[in-house]
Amino acid sequence: MKSNKRPTSKDVAELAGVSRTTVSYVINEKSGGNIRISDETRRKVLDAVKKLNYQPDIAALALRTKRSNLLALMVPHIETPFHPLFASAIQNEIEDSIFDLIVYGTRDDYQHERTFLDSLIRRGVDGVITQTFQLTEADLDKLVGNGVAVVVHGECPTHPYVDNVIFDETQAAREIVTYLVENGHRRIGTVAGPEGTWCGRLRKEGYLNALEAAGIAIEDELIVEADFFDRETASHAMRRLLSLPRPPTAVFVASDEMAVISLNVAVDMEFSVPEDLAIVGFNDIPLAAMVRPRLTTVHKDIDLLGKTAVKLLLERIDSEVQIPARQVVLGHRIMYRESA
Amino acid sequence: MKSNKRPTSKDVAELAGVSRTTVSYVINEKSGGNIRISDETRRKVLDAVKKLNYQPDIAALALRTKRSNLLALMVPHIETPFHPLFASAIQNEIEDSIFDLIVYGTRDDYQHERTFLDSLIRRGVDGVITQTFQLTEADLDKLVGNGVAVVVHGECPTHPYVDNVIFDETQAAREIVTYLVENGHRRIGTVAGPEGTWCGRLRKEGYLNALEAAGIAIEDELIVEADFFDRETASHAMRRLLSLPRPPTAVFVASDEMAVISLNVAVDMEFSVPEDLAIVGFNDIPLAAMVRPRLTTVHKDIDLLGKTAVKLLLERIDSEVQIPARQVVLGHRIMYRESA
């Protein structure tokens, strides 16, 4: 079911008694065109535009100008605590522009990623911001080759024309684990993210670095891996840690959501936090401050992340030439709360 | 920066040695066209399509067919625990279609809503699913008048051609409060949602109904309002309830997120839950089962919500005529856990 009552530039032209060309000129006057319309004519056109409530058809505009005014965000999941914050930050940033945002969760499936990216190309999307674990350089190249600007959050294959905005995950992890050490802990475990993901790998690296720097021996039994997006695995991992003959006195959990789960496992197993067991998380999602004890964790400025990503992306879209790849590393800080 | 290397139907036609018309015919053959192409020709075209990896340009297609293959979801917020689940459910449902999903959070601002809706019309979006607190019948009418299908979740102005999918909020609230009554509670408070929102109003109504049915007098001091999306207000509301000379022995909180906050306020004020104080929530977001004590709450099947909304929407989009408004009420059930 489709009807069509929207006015076109032709309607405006007729009402104003001018040609469609002239209408187009006054509409696009602001955006770069040399001003060559008489005040009289402009007024007539503008009046007609207002009277008809005319707005250029985006589909036609897209066809003609090769710009869809569409942006996309591709993340592993859209129902997690973290990614919606990212989406929201991005949306805020493009609020007053003509751009709309397509949001897509890949469920961490490479096939989904590729299919979605193809559909974006086909749709002529102007730019995409993505956080992904599996994208190859060829995939990125296909995107930029088809004229879509891309900014990626987190680690990704290097590409000469793809921007990258990240936090220093390793350093942040190292800092918060070092805080544990400074509090006297020597037996520190970790519920790590999957080795196959950059956030899993990098944060674990930070954990290892911190222990090494403190002269604490690495013990394999204290390192257990869980899936960021499968709560059962986190719960299982923590239970395993706490069931050890000599359980750790502190645990670095690679995400806040998993940390909250771990917290509950600890409570269920009658550890008291932070007295018997210190727990720290990562990301500082709102939930971190909502639980008791409140979670000590690594704070990231997600709004800044979104703002930065959009800025890079729009610059890229607006540029006449390919901008060489840029990388920006955002700051973080430790939120000292009650859980450690 | 935009390049253009994508093949057009013209390229395919040339490679296959036929006209663009013929290409168009074989491409759209499946979708309704009468099959009037020789096997020989079809094979040649299909070969060329495959070789060039040709896919029709969506912008051109949109201009020609008046279908953008774009859907939109408009909700108050996209960073809350609830709405991303809705978005995810919708996305799952349209996964294998040609549709992409624009997601927008209005931050509960009517101006934002209107601006966004206008941009959707301008973009020729095929359909929109929305949950909103402020949309008027005129707004809906403008949408359908411009050929966009609309399905709304939750209460909204009635419109002859807008579908509605809801849960029975009042009944659900009544049930869970009745459960409190059955557990012996007579002094039951509520952290209610804003009177200006349907979910606030309806759930409070259910609370009142339950008390009335149980012959319990309504006490104004036990009813305090909070904003679903402002954690401070929930915290403040609960604190007020528990500071009463005679605090309630049970509290019905109008959303799980606010319930978790309330839980923590209770803990901070040294009430033990559920012994001193029973708390129940609403919606059954994942968080509800993650906290301790686990939250007793009203479970909604969000996947079904998404599935149903998409189904109604697509039917509407595919229909040649305007389908009279439909309403579907989804079931709910109480999740009995530990907090009450």
Place this chain on the structure above:
DNA sequence: TTGTATGCGTTATCAC
């Protein structure tokens, strides 16, 4: 069974 011609709503080139 296939091709020609036209138009969707816009911007851009060029002439007036």
Place this chain on the structure above:
DNA sequence: GTGATAACGCATACAA
């Protein structure tokens, strides 16, 4: 300053 006209990539009525 302003207006024909073409073109973007596609689908379709109509002709062949």
